[in-house]
Amino acid sequence: MSLVARALAAAALVGCAAPEHHGPAESVSFTLENDSLVGSDNSYTSGVALTWVSKEVGSYGPDSFAEGLVDVASVLPYVGAPGYETRVAVTIAQEMYTPQDVTDPTPRRGDQPYAGVLFLQPAFHASRGGVRHSWRLRLGVVGPASLADESQMLVHRLTNAEQPEGWDTQLPNEPVINVDYDVAQEVAGGDFDDGARWRLVPVGTLGAGTYFTGAGGALYGEVGWDLPDAGGLVSVRRGLRPFTAVGNGYRGDFSFSAFAGVGGFAVGHYLPLDGTVFRDSRSVESEPFVGFASAGAALRSGRLVVSLLFTALTDGFEDQPSDSEFGTLTLSLSL
Secondary structure (H helix, E strand, C coil): CCHHHHHHHHHHHHHHHCCCCCCCCCEEEEEEEEHHHHCCCCEEEEEEEEEEECCCHHHCCCCCHHHHHHHHHCCCCCCCCCCCEEEEEEEEEEEEEECCCCCCCCCCCCCCCCEEEEEEEEEEEEEECCEEEEEEEEEEEECHHHCHHHHHHHHHHHCCCCCCCCHHHCCCCEEEEEEEEEEEECCEEEECCCCCEEEEEEEEEEEEECCEEEEEEEEEEEEECCCCCCCEEEECCCEEEECCCCCCCCCCCCEEEEEEEEEEEEEEEEHHHHCCCCCCCCCCCECCEEEEEEEEEEEEECCEEEEEEEEEECCCECCCCCCEEEEEEEEEEEC
């Protein structure tokens, strides 16, 4: 049985055993992104993330951790504003980028540089009237301090895969700081006779900083039962990912949804390709526009959400030797 199949089966068992509870809920999510899920091992090769999402901050006391974060972030539009439901999310994540031939200790200059990024990302999601505004602050490091080379070599040893030989050429240590804003709104939707629902949701994003500077947009459609509030995040590394856990709480019996979307980005600077900002490094010139298509499905049962997403992007740089494709598996549990 494949790794993905084992994870889905285990998740389903947990969801069936979950005790019932309703109303606002916190959640924790584990996300694995890997190009091996679609049979490759190059470009954006892997990412792992652990995320905690708060309840609506008004349901906490005035001295809570979530309320304190919102007080600090209330300078941002919509965050903590009257009439908005605000939730806080905190993510810690690691990303790995490698060229096409990981066995070459001196990768060619025109290919994706080796790069590792480790970051902490607080985020604030404010919703009202079917519109969700999201602010994200990425704070971290690129370079050997990200420990991406050790992580990849450990995984390759455990899976008996070819050892990557070119990490000595990776981007150097440099701080990462980026601010991103996303907005999503359901613009059309309807109900089917069997209780299922469909909707169309445009999503827009702006980013500024040492990781990504640019703008993007996407449109996704979703159909299913017991859908969570509309929302989504778009980024140049992962395409489009509809929200699956923010504000979910208990979802009752099994429900299912499928989604697909297309979009693109205008890219001013993208760290894994354009290299570090303050130090000399390997780099390739990123394409000024990148398009993508994403499709996937989510299964919800009790406190559990399992989603699987596949994304394909157009070439991110000139003479890119192969397509950029990867899968995203997320397990979320409402607490």
